[in-house]
Amino acid sequence: MRLGVSAYRLRRMILPGNVPGVLMHVPQNAMFHIVRNRRKAGTMSARAAGDVIRKRLPRGWSAELKPGAGNESSLLTLRGTGGRGARLNVVSRSQVGPKDVSRLVSQAKDVSRTLLVAPFLGARTRELLAGAGVSYIDATGNIRLTVSEPAVFIEARGAERDPDRKPRALRSLKGAAAGRVVRALCDFMPPYGVRTLAEASSTPLGTVSRVVSLLEEEALLTRDAKKVITAVDWPALLTRWVGDYSVTGSNMMSAYLEPRGLSALGAKLAKLGRYAVTGSLAGPAIAPARLAMLYVEDVERAAEVLELVATEAGANVWLLEPYDPVVFERTQTLTLAPEKRSVTAAAPTQVVADLLTSPGRGPQEAEALIEKMKGTEDAWRKRP
């Protein structure tokens, strides 16, 4: 589909100050014109920009591009019907994001006479450029050209999303979504496909695919010819996860003291809403726990209910506002010695990650727990 130029014929208006000028308003489908000016994905030449602008100018106007020599920028001269001209410095960039705008402005010789040309400019970038008075054009049809003498104002909307944006290859397992996928991969016994995994981890398919691709590349899971995940090396995956995840870095930790000692804590847990014990208390019990770690939904309320004292020094309880509600999923019921009280503990895989990133004997306890879990995989790994 291609719309004729007349379809874009623009309302003429008088610019403020009674200067005769032109407002060009190009509807969103302007991009259909402009696509052909793109030589290849990810670039837009000054010449192509000049061509697009020339077509947008009112009858009788002209646009002449003089390519810059060497390091000099190209010059675009716009001439109105009265013969008067305005010269714009054309600045070409292959990529411009919001954070680049201020530097661009500070480097410009004359901001109001600068035309930025880029393959794609996002909404926030365009907003910042407009605010700074920089004219711009991108290869998808986003245009804002403003010149006061001779007066011309062209504005057009192109694409909102960069059509060349490739799904970026994932490099880290940071963040809640990656955490959910890792947890699901460890908690659920393969085989399953990414769709099932996406459902089981309440995570968008795209995110799951990227995490799975990364993990496949790192040989932490295996997929068959039909792309079905057939095996997950969960001990290695948990170890890999804690490269990007840590119990104190990924969760919001607040330190408290239970002045009556940890054994007094167990009886009070039932008064909490959702919670999950993690760390040493949920560990392999190779030594008495000196620090209780608890995931709770609301740290301040939990501290009040549990009658804890906020303190950094001497803390024996860490209340954690979780990186993701997944810490409350697939929990286990544990019996705490010596009162033999039943408490809810995070899934063993979560406990391993938290112990691996805990102070003191945490990492050794994690290793012991992994060894124990290797022998009981059928009990704690479920079908998705």
Added chain:
Amino acid sequence: MPGANVPEPEYVAARRVLLDAYEALGVHRKAVVLVGAQAIYLHVGEGDLAVSPYTTDGDLALDPRELEDNPELNATLEAAGFELTIRPGTWTMTDVHIDFMVPTSLGGGGRRGARLGVHGTEFARKATGLEAAVVDYTLVRVGALDPADTRMFDVRVAGVAALLVAKLHKIDERKDTPDRLQDKDGLDVLRLLRFAETAHLAGTLVALAEHAIARDVTRQARGFLQEHFSHREGIGAQMAVRASIGLEDSAAIAISCEALARRLLTAWT
């Protein structure tokens, strides 16, 4: 907890001698109330402090009002094999001491020895702060720790509130003579504070503060708790820290004293 199931031999011996004393006391048993570390242990157990509440001493508060004239106490204990090793009040058998102490306000005239009529002035010594113990106690059936010893006695064991009052007096009394301060007393106070349900403990203390015999010492004890425990740098809080150094986090101990003392003081109004 190590030792929870198999008591240390010192504990076994201390309990055996305590039972020996009870056996010897006969009709006078109703006049004695178990106080001190053994009483605290009966309430609190091992607790979860890494410092064992170990003691070999048996501390018995004696209420002269409940004593019979016969049999004569000194002769009775000697007949049972005890020896008065420190005059007045400390009776010893096989290196285990049993201290008989009379609340000062019930101990009559004299400086150290309690005036016990026919039983003389050397059987027990006077001690301040024990008044609450002869008022607040519960009966606990106490047996030996050695399975071969089948003796059982219903022992009057001072309540948590009375034990707290007694410990606070002991600490305050000795605060100006640091070499007489025993750091474990600070930790014993913390044990009691950790164990007791605050509102219940405060209720008992309020009642004791209105009791004819216990009133004065209980009210004084409130001041001592405030002064020595309700701040982490207080004498009592720091005694608890020193008694657990290397085994417990010092800040945790000091702040626990402060927090629990403040909670009790708030409830105890």
